[in-house]
Amino acid sequence: MKRKYEIEKVEFPEELFTDGDLAFRRGAGIMSHVVIAASTNGLYSHVGIIKKINNRCYVIHAVPGESEKKGDIDCVKIEPINIFFSIDRAIKGAVMRVTDNKLIATNAANHALSISSRGTLFDHEYNLNDSTKMYCTELVNFVYKKCGIDISEGRIRNINLPVIQGKYLMPEDLAAYKDIKQIYHFSR
Template sequence: MEMKPHVALLKITLLFTLILAGCQGSPDKKARLLQLPQELFRDGDIAFRRGTGITSRVVLAADREGTYSHTGILKKKDGQWYVIHAVPGEPDFKDDPDRVKMETIEVFFEERKAINGAIMRIAEDSASAYRAAVRAERLYHAHVLFDHDYNLADTTRMYCTELVDFVYKKQGIDLPEGRISHVNIPGFKGDYLLPNDIAQSKRLCLIYYF
């Protein structure tokens, strides 16, 4: 069935209007300026964020009780705080593969990447937390790729929660405490370790959130 020319033009105009409106946002909205209490942070603290992209929406659709869609681990280097995390779809250069990254905490919590976020800490075990952060940095330097199969049994590649869980388990600390999310949505079906499975740990205490 053919569409009348004026109807087709109207639909195309409406489509482009919606696209432009979605891209431009509100002109009165001020850019967010985070004042991170970096003097409170320690090596091994765990960073959580609720992202803005499609992957974040999928994670939150799978975990309706969860607040955050992504996580990483803090490490201080040369006076600057970094977050080490495994992430897809955030290349730093052309042909940059999905991998374990180490980027400043300011970049990790950029407005375009994070709607809100938090820093949590393992209570009363700063030595183990430090060693977990050191191991995470080794994974970054080893160029470990992102685990698109989301397979916890294979640690040659890692996804975000897998990385945090792995480095802490090496210190004898079980953050998920047996929790695992059973997911059944289009494109994802199976058992996955989601950020909320870690955030619920009884050993974690909240240091900062926005």
């Protein structure tokens, strides 16, 4: 049985995107609804960082439950942008640029690629104090912080819902960065 993203042939304007751009999406699954419910503006439930390889855009991100094979361990992964934004994973999305400084952006993307290459596990505990495992926003903020930019600008929210409690860094906390600019968006 083919997955929906294998059938869908959506073209994204990859020529507009550069290393280090952030890919935000809003999913339709249960975890996406939980993230949206915990958010203030509820635009996006997930984020990754773009890395160009042979002029093709890939998104490096940490997400649970999207393994290629049943039983695979959740970890930081890299996949083509059209799969990241596939119809079964995204009802809306955007690409945003953190900085016009290409060296910083490229270094952040390369650092994310290194984290993915090591097989860094997904952080099911959502612990920002432990970078041995990572969740989506933690990964993105971590690699940019290593390059001198704190995209979160200290924004961490305390969430107290029946499903999740604790301190979390949300996608909207990164999208609120003072110097971020939207390059592209879509909605289905």
